[in-house]
Amino acid sequence: MDNAVPPPPPPFAPPPGPAPVVPPRKSPVYRRWWFIVGAVVLLLCVCGGGVAALNSGGDDASPNSANNAPGEEPKDEAPADDTAAEPETDPYDDEYGTFEAVEKSGSGDTVLKLPAGARAGIVTARHDGSANFIISGLDKDNEPTGDLLVNTIGNYKGSTAFGLSALGEPATFEVKADGDWTITIAPLSAAKALPSPAKGGGDAVYRYDGDAATWDAEHSGQANFIVTQYPLGGFPNLAINEIGKYEGTVAAKAGPSIVTVMADGKWSLTA
Numbered sequence: 001m002d003n004a005v006p007p008p009p010p011p012f013a014p015p016p017g018p019a020p021v022v023p024p025r026k027s028p029v030y031r032r033w034w035f036i037v038g039a040v041v042l043l044l045c046v047c048g049g050g051v052a053a054l055n056s057g058g059d060d061a062s063p064n065s066a067n068n069a070p071g072e073e074p075k076d077e078a079p080a081d082d083t084a085a086e087p088e089t090d091p092y093d094d095e096y097g098t099f100e101a102v103e104k105s106g107s108g109d110t111v112l113k114l115p116a117g118a119r120a121g122i123v124t125a126r127h128d129g130s131a132n133f134i135i136s137g138l139d140k141d142n143e144p145t146g147d148l149l150v151n152t153i154g155n156y157k158g159s160t161a162f163g164l165s166a167l168g169e170p171a172t173f174e175v176k177a178d179g180d181w182t183i184t185i186a187p188l189s190a191a192k193a194l195p196s197p198a199k200g201g202g203d204a205v206y207r208y209d210g211d212a213a214t215w216d217a218e219h220s221g222q223a224n225f226i227v228t229q230y231p232l233g234g235f236p237n238l239a240i241n242e243i244g245k246y247e248g249t250v251a252a253k254a255g256p257s258i259v260t261v262m263a264d265g266k267w268s269l270t271a
Contacts, residue, residue, distance in 0.1 A: 103185075128180050217239075
């Protein structure tokens with residue numbers, strides 16, 4: 001073992017070269033002075049533009065801008081009601097119709113044609129004579145309608161109604177007289193309101209729009225004293241049907257209604 005040959009030396013290695021030069025490390029972008037200055041300038045511009053936009057928007061904003069914010073649908077406004085209010089109509093015209101009032105005058109017997117649309121109304125008549133004075137309704141076939149408006153002898157002055165309970169629709173009035181007469185035909189809506197007390201000296205027509213009530217009535221004549229109430233759309237109320245003097249209290253229905261009085265003397269109605 002002592003005579004062993006030592007291993008040969010390693011081959012010659014060249015000496016190590018110089019260490020590589022590492023380039024200097026650049027600082028990050030955000031640490032460079034020009035980047036910082038530019039960022040500050042840009043931030044100031046953005047802030048200034050935002051403030052100007054807010055001021056401008058505040059000046060031009062409308063009161064409804066909140067309602068139209070993004071993400072919200074605008075609310076529909078109700079359209080203005082341009083429909084004009086319908087004028088009120090008279091209940092008596094609605095029930096009985098209306099027409100232009102007419103006045104006729106003459107002497108002796110005649111037949112008067114009613115105004116167009118006059119299916120019900122008031123007849124105010126005057127007669128200066130000494131014999132019969134009669135006004136009655138006829139239909140288009142000259143058949144009686146059942147309306148005997150006036151049937152007296154001698155002078156007459158008063159108002160009566162037609163078309164309230166007639167059997168047919170009137171077309172003409174047959175007039176029988178021995179003297180001069182004047183006749184006015186008007187719609188029932190032209191009737192005067194029934195006062196309290198109401199007083200008269202012959203035939204009369206009123207409109208009553210009050211509540212159900214009681215009427216104190218008096219009559220000083222010698223012939224018929226008849227008071228009839230015609231509620232609109234209802235049944236007639238024959239409140240009084242007497243001959244000669246009368247004094248009493250009767251029931252009246254609620255209006256609207258037409259009230260007719262037939263009398264030959266002085267009378268009164270007090271609610």
